[in-house]
Amino acid sequence: MSTIQGFIFDMDGVLVDSEPLYMEQERDSYARHGVVLDEMSLSRFVGTTQRHMWSVIKAEYGLVESLDCLMAEHHQQLMTMLASVPLPPMPGVTTLLGALQVAGIPCAVASSSPRELVELVLRNAGLHLFFNETVCGDDVERSKPHPEIFLKAAMQLDIPPSSCVVIEDSTHGVAAAKAATMFCVGLLNPNSGQQDLSAADLCVHQHSEINHWFFRR
Secondary structure, eight states: OOOOOEEEEOOBTTTBOOHHHHHHHHHHHHHHTTOOOOHHHHHTTTTSOHHHHHHHHHHHHTOOSOHHHHHHHHHHHHHHHHHHSOOOBOTTHHHHHHHHHHTTOOEEEEOSSOHHHHHHHHHHTTOGGGOSEEEOGGGOSSOTTSTHHHHHHHHHHTOOGGGEEEEEOSHHHHHHHHHTTOEEEEEOOGGGOSOOOTTSSEEESSHHHHHHHHHHO
């Protein structure tokens, strides 16, 4: 691969262990509309935007409410929950981000979640100061596995895509990173549901392994 000039982090399941909380909130939201999904069905939405998720649910279950209404209701529920239960950073991520900062490697967040939610989560976890750029689900037209969000993050960092490393925990996220011609580290997070990260260039179980890999190079 080219010389590494920047890191792009997914947020949910990578910077904070948020997927169990999200899945619980999704179950509650779906149940209000008479929709019951098992973990396998919930896992397919990990890494995608709320618009994509609710578009699929609305179509599959013939929900009469507008897409905007379904999204707004769910978003408000999530924001209320995250404001009352701040999520701590994932083990080792603060050390990794600090080391990258000292090494002068710029970092971006590329999260499918809405900006308001991303900023709340990063602030509560004390991680917002580590990032030069943040690209969110409402900044892009197409959801992961489309590479748009990662290409936009690279453009904002002013770094060629082939010189970026992406950290991802979802099948869709890994596919998006590879489609963007980026080196992808798959973070195997059991709380992110059944995700196939086999297309990643490197798979790890924790952030300390990424730290060792990068600074050994």
